Amino acid sequence: MHNFNIISREIEFCGRTLYIETGRMAKQANGSVFIRYGDSAVLVTASMGKDPVEGQDFFPLTVDYIEKMYASGKIPGGFFKREAKPSTSATLSARVIDRSIRPLFPDGFRNQVHVVLNVLAYDGKTDPEVLGILGASLALSISDIPFHGPIAGVTVGYIDNELVVNPYLPDLNERSTLNLAVGGSATSVVMIESAAQELSEDLMLDAVYAGHEEIKKLCALQEDFIKEAGKEKVEVTLISIPEELLQRVDNDYGTRIVESAMIIGKQERQDAFDNTEEEMLAKYLESDGEEAFAENEKWYKDAYEELIRRYVRESILKNKLRVDGRGFDDVRDITCEIDVLPMVHGSSLFTRGETQSLGTLTLGGGSDEQVIDGLEEEYKKSFYLHYNFPPFSVGEAGRMGPTGRRELGHGNLAERALKAVLPEKEKFPYTIRIVADTLESNGSSSMASICSGCMAMMAGGVPLKAAVAGIANGLIMDEAGDYVVLTDIVGLEDHLGDMDFKCAGTRAGITAMQMDIKIEGITKDIMRIALQKANVARMHILDIMHGCIEEPRDDLAPTAPRIEAFQIPVDKIGEVIGPSGKMIKSIIESCSVEIDISDDGTVRVLSPDKASIMQAKEMIMGIAVEPEIGQQFSGPVTRIEPYGVFVKILNGVKEGMVHVSQMHHSRVEHPEDMVKLGDIVNVISLGSEKGKLSLTMKGVEGNPEPKPGQPRERTYSNRRDDKGSDRDRGRRPQGRNDRYRR
Numbered sequence: 120m121h122n123f124n125i126i127s128r129e130i131e132f133c134g135r136t137l138y139i140e141t142g143r144m145a146k147q148a149n150g151s152v153f154i155r156y157g158d159s160a161v162l163v164t165a166s167m168g169k170d171p172v173e174g175q176d177f178f179p180l181t182v183d184y185i186e187k188m189y190a191s192g193k194i195p196g197g198f199f200k201r202e203a204k205p206s207t208s209a210t211l212s213a214r215v216i217d218r219s220i221r222p223l224f225p226d227g228f229r230n231q232v233h234v235v236l237n238v239l240a241y242d243g244k245t246d247p248e249v250l251g252i253l254g255a256s257l258a259l260s261i262s263d264i265p266f267h268g269p270i271a272g273v274t275v276g277y278i279d280n281e282l283v284v285n286p287y288l289p290d291l292n293e294r295s296t297l298n299l300a301v302g303g304s305a306t307s308v309v310m311i312e313s314a315a316q317e318l319s320e321d322l323m324l325d326a327v328y329a330g331h332e333e334i335k336k337l338c339a340l341q342e343d344f345i346k347e348a349g350k351e352k353v354e355v356t357l358i359s360i361p362e363e364l365l366q367r368v369d370n371d372y373g374t375r376i377v378e379s380a381m382i383i384g385k386q387e388r389q390d391a392f393d394n395t396e397e398e399m400l401a402k403y404l405e406s407d408g409e410e411a412f413a414e415n416e417k418w419y420k421d422a423y424e425e426l427i428r429r430y431v432r433e434s435i436l437k438n439k440l441r442v443d444g445r446g447f448d449d450v451r452d453i454t455c456e457i458d459v460l461p462m463v464h465g466s467s468l469f470t471r472g473e474t475q476s477l478g479t480l481t482l483g484g485g486s487d488e489q490v491i492d493g494l495e496e497e498y499k500k501s502f503y504l505h506y507n508f509p510p511f512s513v514g515e516a517g518r519m520g521p522t523g524r525r526e527l528g529h530g531n532l533a534e535r536a537l538k539a540v541l542p543e544k545e546k547f548p549y550t551i552r553i554v555a556d557t558l559e560s561n562g563s564s565s566m567a568s569i570c571s572g573c574m575a576m577m578a579g580g581v582p583l584k585a586a587v588a589g590i591a592n593g594l595i596m597d598e599a600g601d602y603v604v605l606t607d608i609v610g611l612e613d614h615l616g617d618m619d620f621k622c623a624g625t626r627a628g629i630t631a632m633q634m635d636i637k638i639e640g641i642t643k644d645i646m647r648i649a650l651q652k653a654n655v656a657r658m659h660i661l662d663i664m665h666g667c668i669e670e671p672r673d674d675l676a677p678t679a680p681r682i683e684a685f686q687i688p689v690d691k692i693g694e695v696i697g698p699s700g701k702m703i704k705s706i707i708e709s710c711s712v713e714i715d716i717s718d719d720g721t722v723r724v725l726s727p728d729k730a731s732i733m734q735a736k737e738m739i740m741g742i743a744v745e746p747e748i749g750q751q752f753s754g755p756v757t758r759i760e761p762y763g764v765f766v767k768i769l770n771g772v773k774e775g776m777v778h779v780s781q782m783h784h785s786r787v788e789h790p791e792d793m794v795k796l797g798d799i800v801n802v803i804s805l806g807s808e809k810g811k812l813s814l815t816m817k818g819v820e821g822n823p824e825p826k827p828g829q830p831r832e833r834t835y836s837n838r839r840d841d842k843g844s845d846r847d848r849g850r851r852p853q854g855r856n857d858r859y860r861r
Contacts, residue, residue: 126348130340132156133273133285133333135245139340141261141348150262150350154250158242160190163254167264168231171356176421179231180221184213184251190241191494206493207527212236214528215272216251218635219302219310220259223267227357232264241494244287249274252302252310257341263350267639270309271337272302275330277318282329299323299632301330305338307640314535317585317628320650328643360421368422372399376423377430383443385473385561385610386514396423428615435595435603435612442611443472450590450607450656455570455667457578464679465579467667469571471660472609473561478571479554480579482679484725485715487550502541504553506530506568512560513610529565530555533589536569536623536631537576540584547582548684548723562609563591569623569631570664577668580675587630588660589623592649596638604648606656620646622653626661680713680725683732687743689720695742702742706772710735734770741769746804746812751819756798764790766802766814775812777802782816783825793825 127140135157145151148164172179186209188195188202195202205213216234224232234255238247252272259266276286276295283295291298297318302310308331315323372395379391403419404412434440441447451472460466465480488499506529510517533555541551553575555568566589573587593608593616605612613619618641621633634646675681687695695716696703707714712735713725722739724732746752746768758765763778777800779787787793794800801821802814816822 126344128340128344130336132336135285137340139257139344148258148262149264150258150260152254152257152261154254154257155240156250157245158240159238159245159247159250160240161247161250161254162237162239163250163258164235164237165255165258165262165264166233166235167262171229171358172231174417175229178221178224178228180217180224180234181232182213182217182220182234182255183236184209184216184248185235185237186494187238188494190238190247191243193494196492206491207531208491208493210524210527211531212248212251214524215248215300215302215310215312216255219252219270219272220255220266220268222309222637222639223270225265225267225355225357227359228265228355229358230264230355232259234258238494243495244289245285246274246288246291247494248300249285253337253341257344260341260345261348261350263353265352265355268304269338269341269345270302270304271334271341272300272310273330273333273337275299275301275326277315277322277326282326284330284333297323297326299326299330301327301334303331303334304640305335307642308634308646309636309640311632311634312532313629313632314538315624315629315631316539317625317630319628320654323629323632324643324647324650327646360418360425364415364418365422365425368399368419369426371402372423373426373430376426377434380427380431380434380442381440381444388442388611392427396420399423431611431615432595432597435605436597436601441605443609445607447603448606448652448655450659451609453660453663455574455664457574457668462678464676465575465577465581467571467574467578469567469574470559471563471567471570471607473559474564474567475557475559476564476567476571477556477558478568478573478575479556480572480575480581481552481554482579482581482675483550483552484680484682484713484723485550485717486713487552501544501549502534502538502551502553504530504534504537504555504568504572506533506555506557506565508557508560508564512557512564529568532565532621532631532633533568533572533623536587536589537572539630540573540587540625542582542584545684548682548721549581551576551581560610562613563589563607563621565589566591566621566623570660574664574668577671579679580672582671585625585627586661586664587623587625588657588664589621589631590653590656590660592618592620592622592653592656594618594620594636594641594645594649602645604645604652606652618645618649620649620653622650622657624657626658678727680727681729681732683724683736685722685736685740687716687720687722687739689718691743692716692718692720695722695739702772706735706738709770710738714739738770738772741772745807746773746775748804748806750804751801752804752814753799753801753821756794756796756800759790759794759796761789764794764800766800768802768814773812775802775804775814777814777816781805781814783822784817785825787825788827792827793823798823 123143125142129138138155141152144153145164148166150165153162236251256269260268273284276283276291277297278295296316299313375395382388382391454470456468459468463479464482467478469476488501489503491498506526508526553572555572557564569589591608593605593612596602596617617638619635623631710731712731715723724735726732752768754766754768756764757767763776765774765776767774779790782793801819805813805815
């Protein structure tokens with residue numbers, strides 16, 4: 120029997136019991152915690168490599184968010200019946216954790232660190248993602264890995280005009296106009312990720328700090344837990360540039376670096392940096408000799424990059440000069456274009472400075488919806504945005520591989536920003552796909568993709584509620600606490616700065632917001648200034664977009680499919696589909712349309728041709744809706760029996776019988792005295808009984824008159840289509856049909 124040394128704590132937090140423990144599971148990791156919140160549970164582990172990674176110029180942190188399907192009582196689909204690659208949702212959750220904890224490791228730390236969050240139980244009400252930042256922080260804090268925590272994360276919703284921290288997931292998804300993830304320490308906010316329904320800057324700021332108040336409680340819980348469960352931090356080697364080499368590079372090339380940093384164009388500026396670095400390395404190779412240079416080459420390069428960082432930041436903070444010469448609040452030049460591509464359903468090109476995004480719209484039907492199968496019940500998405508960032512967009516030659524975490528994250532942010540202004544499904548029953556291809560990038564391509572995606576939809580006739588634009592702001596802060604908030608940052612300001620604050624919305628309010636920082640937190644005043652500047656810049660961009668296209672077009676592009684959506688009774692879905700799909704396939708083939716039928720009886724018919732749609736709709740409604748008594752139709756005679764004839768109506772999708780007594784006011788001895796197979800006759804509905812439709816031809820104009828006694832070729836129904844009729848097999852009919860022979 121194991122003698123586990125279990126250390127645990129339990130508190131009531133936002134209406135549920137929060138339980139944390141260590142000492143029972145995954146004890147060989149540097150740090151591990153089991154967390155249960157409500158009836159959802161996760162296991163979070165933190166592990167560290169023993170030695171620094173050789174030649175690494177960045178901190179090698181990996182965060183994995185693993186969804187175990189058994190957590191919600193599901194078996195994975197597919198042939199192998201086991202979890203495969205992480206879902207998009209899991210990947211985005213891992214990014215949120217990574218962005219929150221990465222700034223809190225020591226500068227120069229190069230040991231590999233791996234944080235793994237395993238979702239072990241999911242109750243359908245408490246999102247395991249809300250435990251991600253808390254679990255990662257706690258596992259790292261009680262481990263011997265160097266970490267400047269603790270931090271924690273919460274979700275904030277806005278339900279019935281009230282801010283709610285960690286709402287139940289159904290309420291967050293169905294009732295809330297805000298979905299805000301906040302990460303922070305006891306003193307400051309370190310991460311924001313949100314989607315909103317056009318909420319004001321003041322409300323968003325209140326939501327962030329309502330979440331931060333609860334984060335303080337979680338940090339206090341961790342501090343208490345760490346006192347009992349925490350390990351002593353190990354001594355690790357922190358990589359730093361030798362001061363004498365840094366000073367040498369500064370003396371020789373500091374002035375050239377300052378001059379190069381002031382060159383306006385991105386490519387020209389980078390060329391100047393590269394040329395100076397190449398000159399520096401050649402000079403030091405000659406002066407040092409090959410052996411000494413080989414030992415110091417990496418430090419020369421690192422020193423050069425560090426001096427670029429210092430001088431660019433100093434120029435902004437002290438000299439009030441940005442790298443491209445703009446003022447702190449200036450937005451780069453913007454050009455908006457629409458209809459830049461033929462054939463597609465909608466297109467636009469948005470260019471801001473040296474960042475350019477091509478947005479394209481594709482419309483489809485229900486079969487084009489994306490099926491999402493995760494821990495929750497399977498559901499479908501009818502709107503999705505795919506963001507692409509090819510190497511050529513930054514002037515590089517590289518491999519075009521699978522979609523990476525960065526592309527998924529940027530695409531998700533843009534998708535959430537635009538989702539808030541989409542029309543209701545009943546009004547616009549299309550599946551909408553936006554592709555945002557980044558053609559050039561020099562800062563904030565994700566915000567450019569929001570603008571290009573919005574204009575592509577407006578140009579394509581999607582009736583958006585409002586136009587959406589996005590902007591990215593930055594921060595430069597020194598050790599003394601002096602800071603500058605920059606509007607519309609370029610790539611170098613993002614790379615060398617302390618914050619990337621993205622904000623998107625309409626004229627009425629914010630629809631998406633994201634913040635990443637490289638320092639240990641920012642103040643409420645800094646965030647308020649960033650929001651105010653983002654508002655001004657957003658209005659400026661919306662004005663320019665409005666000059667290109669004022670509102671969504673009234674009609675779809677000629678190449679786009681038309682959709683007719685209507686309802687049929689749920690109990691008629693089976694009849695419309697038919698055995699093995701025979702009926703629905705015949706309608707699709709005969710009308711040249713696409714048809715989607717939902718479980719609630721919603722039918723969507725797609726085709727570029729309106730007449731084809733209406734024909735298919737008439738056929739479907741003919742099957743699903745019983746003809747009213749007295750309603751008149753016309754159709755061909757498809758069967759003749761001694762007791763009457765069968766007529767197909769509603770384009771052949773429904774068949775009814777005209778009894779021989781209902782064929783004419785006068786007596787008709789045999790149906791063939793009046794009609795023959797294939798004749799088009801006019802009939803009136805007498806109603807249905809047990810699914811069988813009765814028709815009459817009595818008194819209906821346009822029908823033939825009876826001609827008794829006329830010679831005719833006998834016609835019999837084919838009751839056994841697979842074997843043939845009696846006449847087909849050369850036999851004379853037997854029984855009561857004998858008296859009708861001539």
